[in-house]
Amino acid sequence: MSDTIFANLPSFDGLAEGQPSGRLLTRNAREAETLAQELQAKEASFERQVTAVEATLNSLADKITAVEAEARRQTNETIVAMASRLFPELSKRFLADEIALHLEKFIPPSAVEVVITAEPDLAERLQAVVKKSERLASVCSLKSEPSPKGDRVDVSWKSGGLSFDFDSLLESCLEHIDTTHAAMGATS
Known part of the structure; x- marks a missing residue:
């Protein structure tokens, strides 16, 4: 019973020989161990966690790069698809204005009679635009004729003429x- 009470106290038996007590060494060694x-x-747990975080970061970096590339590709495709659908419609809407603008420059001042031949839709829009210009209204007459060549406008005067081939331009x-689009989609 007295051993139990004194078990945690150091033993001085080995001190005479210059060695610490076995009980004290064992207890301190166990705590240190x-x-x-x-x-x-x-x-080890910290190293595993750091390794896991590094692997996750590398995986995220790869995924972010892939997502960015896919987003860039999809954006380019969407823009090209929108432009391909909208450009023809917008071009047709403003085609008459553009042609009238160029007619002002191309028709020689000496021209007295100018005949403009165009598809029915375009001829109607051209008529409205030509009426807005005093000079064009005074010399131009419009002829509406369906054309197998698509949206085309032929302009002629006695000494010359010109053609606007909208479909080829489009x-x-x-x-x-x-x-x-192919060049934009290329990754660098």
């Missing part, structure tokens, strides 16, 4: 959009 094991476990523009 326990602390060392706990520290090693914490360090086709060329859409091809340009497609080639520009």
Whole structure:
């Protein structure tokens, strides 16, 4: 019973020989060993956590790069699709204005009679635009004729003439959009 009470107290038996007590060494060694094991476990856990975080960050960086590339590709495709659908409609809407603007420049001042031949839709819009210009209204007459060549406007005066081939121009523009889209979609 007295051993139990004094078990935690140091023993002085080995002090005469210059060695610390076995009980004291064992208890301190056990505490130090326990602390060392706990520290090693914490360090190992920390290393595993750091490795997991690094792997997650690398995975996220790869995924972010892939998402950015896909978003860029989809955005380019959407813009090209919108332009391909809207450009023809907008072009047709403003085609008469553009043609009238160029007619003002191209028709020689000496021209007295100018005949403009166009598709029925376009001829109607051209008529409205030509009426707005005093000079064009005084010399131009419009002829509405369906054309197998698509939206085309032929302008003639006695000494010359010109043609506006809208469909070819539109086709060329859409091809340009497609080639520009291919270049935009390329990743650097």
